[in-house]
Amino acid sequence: MKTHPIILTMSILLCCTTGKKNDEQLKSELAAIELTRGEITLCSSGTDQFGTVSFSQSCSEKTRPDFNLAIALLHSFEYTEAEKVFVKVIDQDPQCVMAYWGAAMSNFHPLWSPPSPTELEKGAKIITLARSIITDKESRESDYLEAIATIYDQWNTLDHRTRLLKFEKASQALYEKYTDDDEAAIFYALALGAASDPTDKTFQKQKKAGEVLNKIFENKPTHPGIAHYIIHNYDYPELAALALPAARKYASIAPASAHAQHMPSHIFTRLGLWDESIQSNIASVTAAQCYAQKSGIKGHWDEELHGLDYLMYAYLQKANDEKALEQVRYLQTIKEVFPVNFKDAYSFASMPARYALERKDWAAAASLQPEPSDFPWEKFPWEKANIYFARILGAVHENKVNDAKKDLEQLKALHAALVQAKENYKSNLVLIQVKASDAWIRLAERKKDEALTLMTEAADMEDATAKHPVTPGEIIPARELLGDMYLQTGNPQRALQVYEEDLKRHPNRFNGIYGAAVAAQKSGDAAKAKQFSEQLEALAGQGNKRVLLVGL
Incomplete structure (x- = not known):
């Protein structure tokens, strides 16, 4: 069968006019x-303050310094600034596929909320446009793009967890x-951490990520992503020392x-290294305040x-x-975030709750309210649950059992909302609080x-x-609360065992050591009572008001 000459002409025309888009089409x-555009916001003397990255890619040579800077920013989760620099690379070289990949990665933030x-709409548009300029579907650039x-x-049809597992596989x-x-190895380690199951106590994926990263850390000691992802993947009591x-x-x-200044405190907290954690977060808060001011954040x-x-x-x-x-009072001055x-929601809820409960100020705990009052708390049921959990513990210790029961109904409603939203991990965290x-x-x-x-x-669930x-x-900690309960019900020997178990997971926690000191004293174990009393003094200093309350 012969092809009609008009059809043949049209086929040739389509063949020759379709294909990779030119720069002007891409810019349009x-x-x-x-896309996020603008000059990078710096609170330091230069762009070399984000670590050393050398990422081989096929874009124009003139964009290489900016591209490497964008990767360094991405590795420290400075997503807004990373996107700015990736977009700058795209503006200079619209055919640079890897810059589109970077812009898409900047909207992903795998270890944070989805x-x-x-x-997602923005990322999908970036992917579609980048696919239109790829000529070699077997290239490294294409493989990177298809991974993100x-x-x-x-x-809009596949849930986040399913897509996260696909990202890990890619x-x-x-x-x-x-x-x-x-x-590729470093981003694979990031994917492993992002796709890990929080209930997997074998830490299979986290350990694999650690192996991958540690193999290259010695040869790249100033690479920001390696150190950062080691911290994230080992942010567990069983692994933190590594x-x-x-x-x-x-x-x-x-x-x-600011994030790089803060992240070490995850490990310092796990190991009870409070002075190092304090210095880490003072630096982080200062850097965050500077960034907000210079970037014009309202x-x-x-x-x-x-x-x-x-x-x-x-x-x-x-x-x-x-x-x-001081931190609580400063938080109370914050009205816009x-x-x-x-x-934001977690800090607004947790800080006043911690301040009351750690000091056993039960009346203050019982009277807590979600603040700021105009914050959209309905969007954050897990975070809000921490306020009601503190209120319940405060009310019980103030002998206001009916008030505690009313707040328990609120806590159960927040749990139900998380179940309905299929937020399995967060609903489990609130269920632990419901049981406690x-x-x-x-x-x-x-x-x-x-x-x-x-x-x-509750303690067993939390440990798992x-x-x-x-x-x-x-x-x-639920197991610390269990120790408190044994102590209150006249079983100091069992209380001491429970406190010691919990201190293995939460080393150097003041109230854990405090409870162990009291339990040891009431058990007649003078040696351990002395040991824990000395730990308290080393932790807080002699003459500290809370230390003196132990009375040992």
Whole structure:
């Protein structure tokens, strides 16, 4: 069968006019995407303050310094600034596929909350445009792009967890295909951490990530991503000691990053190194305040609030209540934050709750309210739950059992909302609080056996669940509360055992040591009573008001 000459002519025309878009076409389509543009915001003397990255890619040579800077920013989770620089690279070289990949990565933030619908739509548009300029589907650039595309393809039909696992698989394929590409290895380690199961106590993926990173750390000691991801993947009581060298190095690798100043405190907190945590977060808060001012953020940046929570937690463990109160009072002056997200919500809820409960100010705990009152708390049920958990513990200890029961219903409603939203991890965290709250209410009703059973269940559940990265620790560890309950019910020997168990997971916690000291004294164990009393003095100093209350 012969082809009609007109059809043949049309086929030739289509063949020759379709294909890779030219720069002007790309710039026109880019203008329709709300990309973050502008000069990078710096609180330091130069762009070399974010670490050393050398990423081999096929874009124009003149863009290489900016591209490497953007990668360094990306590795320290400075997502807004990273996107600015990737967009600058695109403007200079619209055919640079890897810059589109970077812009898409900047909207992903894998270890934080899932991308918003706006970010997902934006990322999908970036991926679509980048695909239109790829001529070699087997190229390294195409493979990188298709890896991040797993987060944006079908984002409105596939759940985030499913897409995250696809990203991990694609990142593994990159790692195995490009064995000489250290960046592929580093991003694979990030993907492993992001896709890890918080209930997996074998830490299979985290350990694998650590192996990958440690193999290249010695040869790239100033690379920001390696140190950063070692900290994240080892941010567990069982693994934290392995990350201490990286934690003590990361801040000096990327001194201009507020997040890099803060991240070491995750490990310092896990190991009870409170002085180092305090210094880390003072630096982080200062850097965050500088960034907010210089970038023109209206209100307070979320990184500042995140650092404040860790800072106050460390002050409380040293029984430095005056400094802790300074952070709470400062928090109360904050009325506007950017962006409005889970980090802000958590700090707003946790800081006043911690300040009351750690000092056993039960009346203050019972009277807590979600503040600021105009904050969109309905969007953050897990974070809000911490306020009601503190209220319940405060009310029970103030012998206001009916008030505690009313607040327990509120806590259960927040749990139900998380279940309905299929937020399985967060709903489990609130369920632990529900069980612990119910336990203390039953103890107040003289149902000791039921109370101890429920409190033990809560402690076992919490031990089997990793804490959320946003928090330095549970509002009060459930096993520490179990120790308190045994002590209150006249079983100091068992209380001492429980406190010692909990201190293995939460070393140098003031109230854990305090409880162990009292339990040892009441058990007649003079040696341990002396040991824990000396630990308290070493932690908080002689003459500290809270130390003196032990009376040993």
